[in-house]
Amino acid sequence: MLLSNSPLPHQQSFKHLAGKNFKPTPKNSHPLSLMTTKSKSKSKKTLTPNPTECTNPIPDIEDFSPSETLKIRSSLLRWYDENHRKLPWRKETNHGDDDEGRAYAVWVSEVMLQQTRVQTVIGYFDRWMERWPTVQHLAAADLEEVNEMWAGLGYYRRARFLLEGAKAVVEGGNFPRTAAALRGVRGIGEYTAGAIASIAFNEAVPVVDGNVIRVITRLKAISANPKETATMKSIWNQNLHLLQDLEISTRPSWNWEQLCALQLALIALPAQFLISVVHFQSQVSAKKLRLQITPQRF
DNA sequence: CTCCCGATTA
DNA sequence: TAATCGGGAG
Numbered sequence: 001m002l003l004s005n006s007p008l009p010h011q012q013s014f015k016h017l018a019g020k021n022f023k024p025t026p027k028n029s030h031p032l033s034l035m036t037t038k039s040k041s042k043s044k045k046t047l048t049p050n051p052t053e054c055t056n057p058i059p060d061i062e063d064f065s066p067s068e069t070l071k072i073r074s075s076l077l078r079w080y081d082e083n084h085r086k087l088p089w090r091k092e093t094n095h096g097d098d099d100e101g102r103a104y105a106v107w108v109s110e111v112m113l114q115q116t117r118v119q120t121v122i123g124y125f126d127r128w129m130e131r132w133p134t135v136q137h138l139a140a141a142d143l144e145e146v147n148e149m150w151a152g153l154g155y156y157r158r159a160r161f162l163l164e165g166a167k168a169v170v171e172g173g174n175f176p177r178t179a180a181a182l183r184g185v186r187g188i189g190e191y192t193a194g195a196i197a198s199i200a201f202n203e204a205v206p207v208v209d210g211n212v213i214r215v216i217t218r219l220k221a222i223s224a225n226p227k228e229t230a231t232m233k234s235i236w237n238q239n240l241h242l243l244q245d246l247e248i249s250t251r252p253s254w255n256w257e258q259l260c261a262l263q264l265a266l267i268a269l270p271a272q273f274l275i276s277v278v279h280f281q282s283q284v285s286a287k288k289l290r291l292q293i294t295p296q297r298f
Numbered sequence: 299c300t301c302c303c304g305a306t307t308a
Numbered sequence: 309t310a311a312t313c314g315g316g317a318g
């Protein structure tokens with residue numbers, strides 16, 4: 001779910017949110033990092049001869065402290081309130097009314113956004129929803145017309161999965177309402193399942209896509225390679241922390257809007273926000289910040 | 299883990 | 309020409 005306000009120079013890349021001078025965090029560049037990507041210590045199990053090694057395989061990733069969580073959360077929510085863009089697949093209506101309709105819209109938009117920039121997707125999305133306003137409508141379609149509507153987007157296998165998924169959902173009788181249940185649907189993986197479950201069905205599940213990886217790694221000055229499964233696991237965990245105990249956040253109480261805003265802010269956060277957030281980054285991880293984060297990087 | 303899809307860039 | 313990007317399938 002890419003909601004950037006800026007035009008997107010490339011497809012399929014979270015770099016487009018970060019400006020021209022964006023460069024991925026170089027591996028092993030963190031001076032404080034004791035062991036990062038290339039440490040081939042595959043002896044993670046049972047063998048812990050070195051006492052410094054046994055604590056954490058990724059030393060420069062630490063959990064958010066409660067106060068960090070509060071700061072980051074309120075900044076994200078403030079950003080969302082002030083800057084978020086209204087997009088056709090995200091209606092600002094009250095959530096009680098038609099969450100399955102919203103889930104379907106999020107589903108369609110997410111699949112399209114996996115491969116195509118926002119500006120292009122909007123047109124495809126509107127036409128798609130006009131033709132097949134609900135899962136039930138889509139489930140009644142056949143592959144030829146789906147491909148026809150999809151023409152120009154590429155990745156036709158994803159369109160086919162979307163159709164097969166819709167058929168399965170309709171045959172199943174009720175829309176899966178949890179991330180775990182959604183995972184069973186064709187074409188819905190960890191990310192899309194989390195996005196639908198949290199945005200449409202109010203489940204507090206973490207969601208990690210390319211943009212979230214970038215946000216979290218910047219906020220925490222993480223130098224570990226996101227391609228490493230251990231790093232990804234940690235980033236998922238970071239996001240989970242941001243969602244936990246929402247009732248102690250700056251907003252009055254837990255509600256759908258808050259969860260939704262947090263997820264969307266994380267997913268959509270443009271580079272501009274990261275500049276404005278630098279001041280509290282310096283409180284969050286001052287040492288790392290000084291060493292790794294420089295304004296022109298954004 | 300590897301492979302996949304396509305536009306875009308190096 | 310080859311690498312890159314990302315979410316999902318196998």
